[in-house]
Amino acid sequence: MASGKREQFENPVVEWVDSRLPIFTMMQKEYGVFPTPKNFNYFWNFGAIAMFMLITMIVSGIVLAMHYTAHSTLAFDSVEHIMRDVYYGWLLRYIHANGASFFFIAVYIHLYRGLYYGSYKKPRELLWILGVAIFLLMMATAFMGYVLPWGQMSFWGAQVITSFFSAIPGVGESIVVWLRGGFSLDNPTLNRFFSLHYLLPFVIVGVVFLHIWALHVTGSNNPEGVEPKTKKDTLPFHPYYTMKDTFGLMAFVTIYAVFVFFFPNSLGHADNYIPANPIVTPAHIVPEWYFLPFYAILRAFTFGVNAYLLVGLGLAAVAFYPLFTKKKGSEISLILMAGIMVFSGAFLLAGYFSQLELDSGAKALVLPYSDAFVDAKLCGVLAMFGSIALLFVLPFLDTHPVRSARYRPWFKIGVLLLVVDVAILTVCGAKPAEGFWVPLSQVSMLYYMGFFVVGIPFLSKFEPIRDLPKSIHQSVLAKPQKIVVKG
Amino acid sequence: MKHFLLSLVVIVSFSSAPVLASNDGVSLPHGHWSFDGAMGTYDKAAMQRGLKVYQNVCASCHSLKRIYFRNLADLGYNEAQIKTIAGEYTVEDGPNGEGEMYDRTARPSDAFVNPYANKEAATYANSGAFPPDLSLITKARSGGANYLFGLMTGYDDAPEGTELLDNQYWNKYMAGHVIAMPPPLSDGLVSYEDGSPETIEQYAKDVSHFLTWAAEPEMEQRKRMGLKVVLYLLIFTAVLYGVKRRIWANVKK
Numbered sequence: 001m002a003s004g005k006r007e008q009f010e011n012p013v014v015e016w017v018d019s020r021l022p023i024f025t026m027m028q029k030e031y032g033v034f035p036t037p038k039n040f041n042y043f044w045n046f047g048a049i050a051m052f053m054l055i056t057m058i059v060s061g062i063v064l065a066m067h068y069t070a071h072s073t074l075a076f077d078s079v080e081h082i083m084r085d086v087y088y089g090w091l092l093r094y095i096h097a098n099g100a101s102f103f104f105i106a107v108y109i110h111l112y113r114g115l116y117y118g119s120y121k122k123p124r125e126l127l128w129i130l131g132v133a134i135f136l137l138m139m140a141t142a143f144m145g146y147v148l149p150w151g152q153m154s155f156w157g158a159q160v161i162t163s164f165f166s167a168i169p170g171v172g173e174s175i176v177v178w179l180r181g182g183f184s185l186d187n188p189t190l191n192r193f194f195s196l197h198y199l200l201p202f203v204i205v206g207v208v209f210l211h212i213w214a215l216h217v218t219g220s221n222n223p224e225g226v227e228p229k230t231k232k233d234t235l236p237f238h239p240y241y242t243m244k245d246t247f248g249l250m251a252f253v254t255i256y257a258v259f260v261f262f263f264p265n266s267l268g269h270a271d272n273y274i275p276a277n278p279i280v281t282p283a284h285i286v287p288e289w290y291f292l293p294f295y296a297i298l299r300a301f302t303f304g305v306n307a308y309l310l311v312g313l314g315l316a317a318v319a320f321y322p323l324f325t326k327k328k329g330s331e332i333s334l335i336l337m338a339g340i341m342v343f344s345g346a347f348l349l350a351g352y353f354s355q356l357e358l359d360s361g362a363k364a365l366v367l368p369y370s371d372a373f374v375d376a377k378l379c380g381v382l383a384m385f386g387s388i389a390l391l392f393v394l395p396f397l398d399t400h401p402v403r404s405a406r407y408r409p410w411f412k413i414g415v416l417l418l419v420v421d422v423a424i425l426t427v428c429g430a431k432p433a434e435g436f437w438v439p440l441s442q443v444s445m446l447y448y449m450g451f452f453v454v455g456i457p458f459l460s461k462f463e464p465i466r467d468l469p470k471s472i473h474q475s476v477l478a479k480p481q482k483i484v485v486k487g
Numbered sequence: 488m489k490h491f492l493l494s495l496v497v498i499v500s501f502s503s504a505p506v507l508a509s510n511d512g513v514s515l516p517h518g519h520w521s522f523d524g525a526m527g528t529y530d531k532a533a534m535q536r537g538l539k540v541y542q543n544v545c546a547s548c549h550s551l552k553r554i555y556f557r558n559l560a561d562l563g564y565n566e567a568q569i570k571t572i573a574g575e576y577t578v579e580d581g582p583n584g585e586g587e588m589y590d591r592t593a594r595p596s597d598a599f600v601n602p603y604a605n606k607e608a609a610t611y612a613n614s615g616a617f618p619p620d621l622s623l624i625t626k627a628r629s630g631g632a633n634y635l636f637g638l639m640t641g642y643d644d645a646p647e648g649t650e651l652l653d654n655q656y657w658n659k660y661m662a663g664h665v666i667a668m669p670p671p672l673s674d675g676l677v678s679y680e681d682g683s684p685e686t687i688e689q690y691a692k693d694v695s696h697f698l699t700w701a702a703e704p705e706m707e708q709r710k711r712m713g714l715k716v717v718l719y720l721l722i723f724t725a726v727l728y729g730v731k732r733r734i735w736a737n738v739k740k
Contacts, residue, residue, distance in 0.1 A: 038738060080553055080623070083705070090705040091712075235738065243734050247727040254720040261713025262525055265626060273627035273702075274619075283662060 030216055035234035036241050037222035039472050043117075044220070045248030046110035052249055053103035054208065058201050060096040061145075068148065070194035072187040075150035076275040094264040100142050101267045102256045104290035107135060115394075116415055118403030119221040125395035127214040132391045134207050139291070139388075141200040144193040146288055151272035156285045158193070159185050164298075167378040184278070224475050225404025226468050233472040284432055292429030293422050293448075294384050299433045300445040301380035302355075304372025309351030315344035320454055322461075329461035383445065390452040397452060399460040402468065410463045414455050421447045513660060515633040516640070518692065522632075522699060525714060528707050529700050531563035536679055537697025538562060540690045543677045545621060548613060548668075551599040553622035554701050561704055562697075569595045576600045614654045616667030625695070625702040632695040634660060639691030642670040
């Protein structure tokens with residue numbers, strides 16, 4: 001990485017190594033003098049925090065694996081053996097179990113920071129995509145880890161999640177059998193999950209390396225969203241950000257420690273202290289909290305796609321098509337768009353209500369040809385995976401030239417509402433799918449999807465481009481002057 | 488600091504989610520337990536009484552297989568006392584040198600003895616309802632000790648219109664209110680030597696205390712260590728903040 005001219009080190013041992021493998025030069029370049037925007041706020045700590053959590057999880061996990069037995073008849077007992085007989089086994093396990101939650105907290109904040117300040121935009125698209133890949137790998141790892149204690153929630157959660165794949169037409173059932181390693185969830189499933197749960201973290205380490213590599217090519221974004229121009233805009237990474245990250249990290253670790261030592265089971269579910277029992281289903285099968293928004297999106301589909309919904313979606317696609325073309329905002333006819341949208345909305349509502357069953361058992365709206373041809377389950381699964389797929393394509397959906405929400409007042413409202421929306425989805429996911437939780441999760445799901453599919457492209461075309469501060473230095477020195485709206 | 492507080496709020500609101508999803512909206516009785524709070528410890532006398540209730544009442548149907556007699560040292564018993572307690576039990580051991588299984592007196596290194604030979608026998612003897620092992624019961628039910636106390640004291644006549652089968656009972660705190668376990672406690676059932684009241688309430692309280700220890704024997708050590716760790720981290724974080732301020736002092740704001 002660091003080739004070309006190399007400064008000599010005074011220490012002869014360091015110099016000997018460095019002249020053969022310039023690792024000290026590289027560290028000095030990438031973490032010592034690395035020019036970093038000077039205006040980071042504390043949201044920029046969460047990358048380092050996530051890195052710390054990854055290492056914590058790997059270290060505690062390796063030791064736990066020394067005492068764990070991956071067999072359906074022994075797994076639960078071996079976890080209790082860790083809790084009761086292994087020296088500080090309870091500490092290791094609580095560090096690991098709560099660590100998963102805190103890893104997700106760090107990553108969710110890190111991800112949202114990228115969203116808010118437009119860190120996914122050119123030239124950082126690949127950096128963002130690698131990050132979403134890490135997130136996806138984390139979800140798979142966390143899910144499989146939760147199965148390992150082989151408690152009731154482990155078992156039934158795995159049952160629910162593996163059966164998602166049965167929604168795939170034709171080959172679904174075969175895929176489920178292949179994933180489970182048998183016709184039902186049993187020891188082969190536990191064994192492969194343990195194997196993969198041990199493997200995937202190291203894959204994550206690999207992708208994290210690429211993520212950081214890409215970061216060090218483009219440099220960090222910053223709250224202003226303008227690239228550093230001169231030396232005045234940046235600070236050397238060390239000691240400024242090494243110190244700031246260490247402080248932020250320790251504040252985070254303090255909260256983490258409070259959970260590990262005082263509320264170690266508050267983020268888990270009591271049912272997982274009941275050994276897995278394939279013949280007794282828990283009253284409510286609930287995933288871990290970090291999956292709840294996605295679970296809510298999955299369950300929001302109490303309806304499938306029927307003829308009316310298909311026509312409605314088709315019309316919506318026609319209405320929104322200009323958003324995805326090279327046309328400028330001023331060339332798009334909003335009136336035409338709104339007109340088509342009215343028709344689209346009518347069809348969508350007809351499609352929804354013709355499938356909505358009332359308490360009396362009758363449909364809310366009786367229409368011919370209202371049977372769904374893509375069933376609700378498949379729609380739910382597609383939407384759930386789609387909600388993450390949208391994050392992958394986000395850099396290409398958002399073509400607005402301004403990065404930071406600080407200078408995008410319209411986007412700012414939408415992206416702040418997204419937090420509220422995801423919080424509502426989280427609550428919906430924890431509740432049984434009945435009563436007003438169902439329409440609430442449907443509306444929230446619609447906002448989530450709408451924000452990315454329609455909102456972002458719409459804002460890309462129509463949100464006014466404002467004057468940005470000339471440089472980070474200028475914006476830090478004096479708050480930007482009254483912003484003039486162009487055009 | 489703002490977002491740390493924010494994340495704390497998020498965590499706390501998430502952590503309350505499973506609690507909200509508990510039993511049919513019936514709020515549990517809220518007992519005052521000596522093990523509550525950051526400095527909470529177990530009450531040895533209560534645990535010893537609770538052990539007695541377990542041995543005399545619960546143990547006739549419920550196993551406690553993850554607890555070894557040696558663990559009773561946590562209750563304040565010395566080695567000789569533990570030997571005496573273990574000595575009241577007989578365990579099957581073997582095979583011996585001749586390949587035979589044999590019965591012997593239990594030792595401190597043995598676990599509590601299961602009342603039934605196997606799960607099927609336990610289920611059969613209880614008309615189809617398997618009495619769960621109690622080693623983890625307070626962790627396996629949301630509400631923990633409060634739930635257990637509620638369940639012991641929550642028996643009542645079924646409200647009108649509720650049909651109960653034979654061997655079914657109505658309990659305020661049981662999910663669905665129908666429970667197969669007959670009311671286990673009655674006043675005066677177990678005699679206490681320390682003069683504590685021999686009432687259902689007291690028995691329920693003591694056995695819940697004992698079983699909370701059985702589920703979380705590490706709790707005292709965990710909280711003691713936790714206080715030191717969190718205190719250390721708080722001071723360390725404060726110092727780091729000072730250093731950070733110092734280093735950043737020359738950066739023009």
